[in-house]
Amino acid sequence: MKKKESHHSALSVSNGIEQPSSVNEAAVARLKHQKRKPLSSKQFLEGILSGNRIVLSQAITLIESSLPQHQEKAQKIIEKCLPYSGNSTRIGITGVPGVGKSSFIETFGLHLTSLGHKLAVLAIDPSSERSKGSILGDKTRMEELSTQPNAFIRPSPSAGSLGGVARKTRETIILCETAGFDTIIIETVGVGQSETAVHSMVDFFLLLMLAGAGDELQGIKRGIMEMADAIAITKADYGNIQKANRAKAEYTNALHLFPPSPSGWIPKVLTCSAHKNEGIKEIRETINEYENFIRKNGFFSTQRSEQAKYWLFDTLNRNLQDHFYLNPEVKKHLLKYQENVLDNKISPFVAARKLLNKYFKE
Numbered sequence: 001m002k003k004k005e006s007h008h009s010a011l012s013v014s015n016g017i018e019q020p021s022s023v024n025e026a027a028v029a030r031l032k033h034q035k036r037k038p039l040s041s042k043q044f045l046e047g048i049l050s051g052n053r054i055v056l057s058q059a060i061t062l063i064e065s066s067l068p069q070h071q072e073k074a075q076k077i078i079e080k081c082l083p084y085s086g087n088s089t090r091i092g093i094t095g096v097p098g099v100g101k102s103s104f105i106e107t108f109g110l111h112l113t114s115l116g117h118k119l120a121v122l123a124i125d126p127s128s129e130r131s132k133g134s135i136l137g138d139k140t141r142m143e144e145l146s147t148q149p150n151a152f153i154r155p156s157p158s159a160g161s162l163g164g165v166a167r168k169t170r171e172t173i174i175l176c177e178t179a180g181f182d183t184i185i186i187e188t189v190g191v192g193q194s195e196t197a198v199h200s201m202v203d204f205f206l207l208l209m210l211a212g213a214g215d216e217l218q219g220i221k222r223g224i225m226e227m228a229d230a231i232a233i234t235k236a237d238y239g240n241i242q243k244a245n246r247a248k249a250e251y252t253n254a255l256h257l258f259p260p261s262p263s264g265w266i267p268k269v270l271t272c273s274a275h276k277n278e279g280i281k282e283i284r285e286t287i288n289e290y291e292n293f294i295r296k297n298g299f300f301s302t303q304r305s306e307q308a309k310y311w312l313f314d315t316l317n318r319n320l321q322d323h324f325y326l327n328p329e330v331k332k333h334l335l336k337y338q339e340n341v342l343d344n345k346i347s348p349f350v351a352a353r354k355l356l357n358k359y360f361k362e
Contacts, residue, residue, distance in 0.1 A: 039055065039058070041073060041076040041077050041080055042080070043055075044058075044059050044077045044080075045077065045080040045081060045178070048077075048081060048175060048178050048179050049084065049178060049179070049180075051179055051180055053152065056152070056175060056176070056179050057154075059074070059077050059175050060154060060172050060175060062074040062077065063078075063168050063171050063172060063175070064168055074171070077175070078171055078174055078175070081174050081175055081177075081178040082174060084177065084178040085173070085174040085177040085178055086177060086304070087177055087182065088173075088176070088177045088181055088182050088183055088184045089182065089183050089184070089203055089204070089287065089291055090173065090184045090186065090201065090202040090203045090204070091183065091184065091185050091186070091202060091203070091204045091205075091206060091287060092185075092186045092188070092195075092198040092199060092201070092202035092204065092205045092206065093105060093185055093186070093187050093188070093206045093208065094187075094188045094194070094195050094198060094205075094206075094207055094208070094224065095207060095208030095209065095234070096209075096210070098210070099208045099209065099210050099234050100208065100234045100235055100274055101187060101208060102142055103274040103275065104208060104232070104234060104272070104274045105121060105142065105145070105185060105187060106142040106143075106144060106145045106274070107274040107275075107277055107280055108185075108274075108280055108283065108284070109121065109142070109145045109148070109151055109185070110144060110145055110148070111277075111280050111281065111284060112183055112284065113145075113148045113150040113151055116150075117150065117182055117183050118150045118151075118180055118181045118182050118183065119148075119150060119151045119152070119181060119183045119184075119185065120151075120152045120153075120154070120176040120179075120181040120183070120184050120185070121142070121145070121151070121152070121153045121154070121185045121187060122154050122156070122169050122172055122173065122176070122184065122185070122186050122187070123154070123155050123156045123169075123186075123187045123188070124156050124165055124166055124169050124186065124187070124188045124194050124197060124198060152176065152179075152181065154172065156168075156169065166194070166197035166198075166200075166201070167311070167314070167315065167318070169186060169201070170201045170311060173186075173201065186198050186201065186202055195223075195224045195227065196227075199227045200307055200310050200311070201307060201311075203291065203294070203300065203303065203304075204229050204230070204287050204290055204291065205227050205228050205229050205230075206228065206229065206230050206231075206232060206283070206287075207224060207225060207227075207228035207230070207231045207232070208231075208232050208234050209231055209232070209233055209234070209247065209251065210233070210234060210235065210247075211233050211235070211236070211240060211243035211244040211246070211247040212243050212247065225251075225254070225255070225258065226258050226259070228267055229261070229263075229265060229267055229290055230267055230268045230269070230270065230283070230286050230287075230290070231251050231255075231267065231268075231269045231270070232269075232270050232271070232272050232279070232283055233247045233248050233251070233269070233270070233271045233272070234272060234273070234274065235273060235274075235275075236271035236272060236273050236278070236279065237273035237275055237276045237278070241271075244271045245271065248269045248270070248271050251269045252269045255267050255269065262299070263293070263294050263297070263299040263303070264293075264297060264299070265290055265293055265294065268286055270282055270283055270286065324359055327358075327359050329358040329359065329361075330355055330358060330359050333354075333355060333358060334355065337351040337354065337355060338351075
């Protein structure tokens with residue numbers, strides 16, 4: 001009798017155990033539900049107050065959006081959050097590229113969270129207007145801090161003007177304070193106008209410097225040094241300790257040549273090492289000492305009031321400027337007047353007056 005031929009290949013694979021779906025159906029349903037029913041400003045407030053990071057991040061995204069409907073909703077959320085804000089210590093940190101800001105902030109942040117503080121790290125990126133990039137890399141460099149339950153790191157939005165990014169950062173501070181963060185660090189990248197923007201929204205301004213940076217950097221830093229409440233010489237470790245101590249003495253002497261600070265505080269110069277975790281505690285104690293000093297003499301509340309007034313007028317000026325350039329009559333005649341100015345047919349001042357007259361006649 002002839003055997004029945006087998007149609008099975010020796011290379012066939014058994015079906016095995018059915019694998020679970022790679023899609024989380026519950027998460028998809030939740031997202032669909034959220035898409036159908038966007039959160040109200042009241043629900044945003046409740047979520048932020050409860051410390052919900054997802055809701056906080058969504059609210060910050062609304063602040064960063066340029067869409068009018070998002071901006072309208074963001075302002076409603078900020079208005080509801082205002083009564084719960086203002087209870088944090090706001091620290092501005094700046095320094096030249098390569099000074100080790102990310103390493104310092106991570107070590108300093110881990111020190112703060114170990115003491116039970118809730119820390120939010122926000123960033124202002126002045127280069128975004130030119131490069132259209134963002135500093136998302138800073139978050140990846142703070143790997144350990146970003147995993148801490150009491151830490152929240154938010155990079156600045158990309159492709160935004162310095163003024164716009166700074167304004168959005170200040171609004172983000174209000175949301176983070178409402179979420180219960182008692183310490184807010186505002187980091188700025190590079191050297192320039194961003195330091196002034198940061199100084200206008202913080203209580204304490206820390207300048208990070210390198211030992212032996214060279215005279216060419218000192219001229220750049222002069223105006224920024226006058227704003228600093230403390231200077232920290234970074235990378236004071238291994239074979240760099242003597243240089244750091246010498247730089248500390250030089251900066252201490254240099255600070256005596258500057259006018260007294262409005263707060264009456266005498267800025268301090270310290271050394272630190274993020275890698276060896278040295279000098280970090282002393283910097284935190286200096287910040288606490290400064291805060292107690294300005295609260296006692298009344299400068300804390302005066303400075304906060306001046307900062308609020310600064311942002312009121314800054315917002316008014318920017319909104320007026322935007323409204324002016326969006327005016328149909330201005331848009332219609334601006335290019336013509338610009339060409340007349342370049343051809344020396346009309347002075348810039350007369351051209352500006354004519355454009356303003358057209359704007360106000362509207």
